[in-house]
Amino acid sequence: MIEDIIFLHSNWIPYITIGAIVIWLVFVWKEWSHFRKRKFWMNITIALFAMISLSIIALKPALPILGKNTKVALLTNGYDTKQLDSLQKVHKRLKTFLYKANQTILENIHTSDTVFVLGDGVAPFDFWQLEHHRIDYINNDLPSGVVRFQYDQSRVVGEQLECSGWYNNPKKGNRLILEGPGGNSLDSIFLVSDSAASFQLSTELKAIGNYVFSLVEKDSLGKLLSRDPIPVRVMNRTHLRILIVNSFPTFETKYLKNYLAAMGHQVLIKSRITKGKYKFEYFNMDRMPLGTLSEKNLASFDLVMLDATTVKNLGQHSRTALENVIREQGLGFFIQPDDNFFRSSKSIAAFDFDREKSTETSLVSSPKIKIRKYPFLFKEQFQVQAIHKNDTEHIVSAYKHLGKGKVSTTVLESTYELVLNGKTTEYQQLWSKVINTIGKKEPAEVNWYEHSTLGIKDQSYSLRLRTAIPEPEVRTSSGYRIPIRRDIDISNLWTGTTYPKKLGWNRISVAQDTTAVLEYFVTDTSTWKTKSRYANIQRNRRQFDTPTEKVIEQTLAVAPINPMGLYILFLLCVGYLWLAPKIEKE
Incomplete structure (x- = not known):
């Protein structure tokens, strides 16, 4: 003693x-x-x-208080009492503690032999409290409901709003409904009895503005089970001037130019027929002479698309001109790949790839639709920004910043086959995202980067902005100032955090530029419960199931x-x- x-x-x-x-x-x-x-x-x-x-x-x-070999059970939201009973039978001296977010987790206990975390797990901002403990995370079965949900938060009028997700443990006869802002049903799907099922809902966006669609679940009798908001910003369509140059005519370009022309873009196609002879096609624009790629010729375009062979054969003068226009004028540049492209590192803003065996993939937005691809995937690197990811969360289309502009490519192959297979909407969605992401943008004094259009009341909402304004002053719609700080490495990048109090659409603006507005939708914790639980379970799995070589210092729980x-x-x-x-x- x-x-x-x-x-x-x-x-x-x-x-x-x-x-x-x-x-x-x-x-x-x-x-x-x-x-x-x-x-x-x-x-x-x-x-x-x-x-x-x-x-x-x-x-x-x-x-x-506890012996050196005493176990501790930390009970988090949704823990299973059967799991706790089983632990108590095995460990007779098991001590239990109830977890409360943002409070001391194990008061007066620095470490014990093992801490069992039961339930959905602790919030990410409380992970630090368990750093010096041996953790055994015992989560429940995945919750029943929509555990994954994805859609594009900002869309262009006339395009389709595509919502896709994953429903775990569905009940046969239940129905998922995509409702419009007025509560009218736009699309629906019946769930079948299975361990898990993917789903996809869509509707056409007909007017610009900020809207709140809803994902509604009803049982077989029509009783409302849940309603979760889907905030969407619908913007006006911007028409781009696009130049496509190919070393020979391809089906990929044929279908792509038809889509771009139908969307109202001004398109110029230059395809080599034989040595020294080219075919020119013009859509929604007047004829114009185009010889070599010079800075003067390229300056009038917003996006240039070249196939890999054309990029490889560019002369030094044309390559320099192309790079200068990308860097200085914000031109978007897309490389149409071929088999040899992935083995070369000479292209502009070269990408790195990992070889794999698979020649088919599915996008996150369309998990049931197979798309042909080259046997490569993008390497995860700091400079590489994803445009599309597949259903295993690997990047299949990406871009890099090059000065003011962007350079992009993809590992997808023969995407026109989607149109041949009757998947015209999916084809349009795929290329619309590429075009809108990398096309030249009008220079703005303030550019916002948002991690999500959906915020939670009284919880942190992070924001980032780029601006040339020396000391930007960011305020909420209520007039409260949001403290922001400058990035230590990037002088024009600022970050901040706000805690929204008002439900519905909120606005954040820069005092020096009243047109620089960020709009986001705020809901409460009563929505998207299953998705939030699933996300927290996954975060806890990654945090506690990863083996660590860190030595845990043994310090006993004590009482004065x-x-x-x-x-x-x-x-x-x-x-x-x-x-x-x-x-x-x-």
């Missing part, structure tokens, strides 16, 4: 020891006149006990010893030392 005692203020031991000894020696010197008398030894002994008791009180002694006995001993000792001389005089 005594060997288990520890002192919470152990770092004070040298100072308290020295102080106690000095005070005791002063008392010995005071009593030295009675040396060799019985009361001398009695008094200095009692004084010693008084100093020891006072020193121990100051050091704050404590005893372990009640010092009342020490106080009584100290008072008895000093009381005797005060009272004894008075009794002797009488």
Whole structure:
């Protein structure tokens, strides 16, 4: 028992020891006149006990609450009582703690033998509290409902709003409905009884503005089970001037030019027929002479698309001109790949690829539709920004920044086969995202980068913006100023965090430029519950299931010893030392 005692203020031991000894020696010197008398030894002994008791009180002694081999169960939202019962049968001394977000998780416990985390897991902002513990995460079965959901938050009028997701453990007969802002049903799908099922819903966007669609689930009798918001910003269509140059006519370009022309873009096609002879096609634009790729010729275009062979055969003058227009004028550049492209590193803003065996893939937005691809995938690198990802979260279309412009390519092959197979909408969605992402943008004084159009009331919402304004002042629609800070490496990049209080559409603006507005939708925690639970489970799995070589320092859970006995001993000792001389005089 005594060997288990520890002192919470152990770092004070040298100072308290020295102080106690000095005070005791002063008392010995005071009593030295009675040396060799019985009361001398009695008094200095009692004084010693008084100093020891006072020193121990100051050091704050404590005893372990849990033994070195005691297990702890941390109960988080949605934990299974059966799992807890099973743990308690195996570990008789199991201690349980209830988790509350943003509060001390294991009070007075630095580490124990093992901490079992049951349920959906802890919030990411509380991970740091478990850094020095051995964690065994025991999650429940995945929740029933929509666990994954994806759609493009900003769309162009006239395009399709494509919503896709994954429903876990559906109940046969239930129906998912995509409802419009007025509550009218736009698309629906019946769920079948299965362990998991993907789904896809869509509708055409007919007017610009900010809208809130809804994903509604109803049972077989039409009873409403859930309603989750889908905020969408619908923007006006911008028409681009696009140049496509091919070393020979291809089906890929044939179908692509038809789509671009139908969307109202101005398109110029230059295809080589034989050596030194080219075929020119013009859509939605007047004829114009086009010889070599010079800065003057390229300056009037917003997007240039070249096949890999043309890029490889570009002369030094044309290559330099193309790079200059991309860097200085923000031209978008797309490379149509071929088999040799992935083995070459000479292209502009070269990409790195990993070889794989698969020659087919599915996009996250259309998990059921197979698309041909080259046997390569993009390497995950800092500069590579994804345009499309496949159903395994690997990048299949991407771009890099090159000065003011962007350079892009893809590993997808023969995407026109989607049109031949009757998947015209999917084909249009695929290329619309590429065109809108990399096409030249009108220069803006402030550019916003948003991680999500959906915010949660009273929870953090992060924002980023690029601007040449020296000291931008960011304010909410209520007039409150949001503190922002400059990136340490990028002088025109600013970041900040706000905590929205108002439900519905919110606005954030820059005081120096009233046109620089960021709009996002705020909901509460009653929506997208299953998706949030699933995301938290996945985060906890990644956090706690990853093996670590970090040495965990063993420190026991302790509780201070009640010092009342020490106080009584100290008072008895000093009381005797005060009272004894008075009794002797009488």
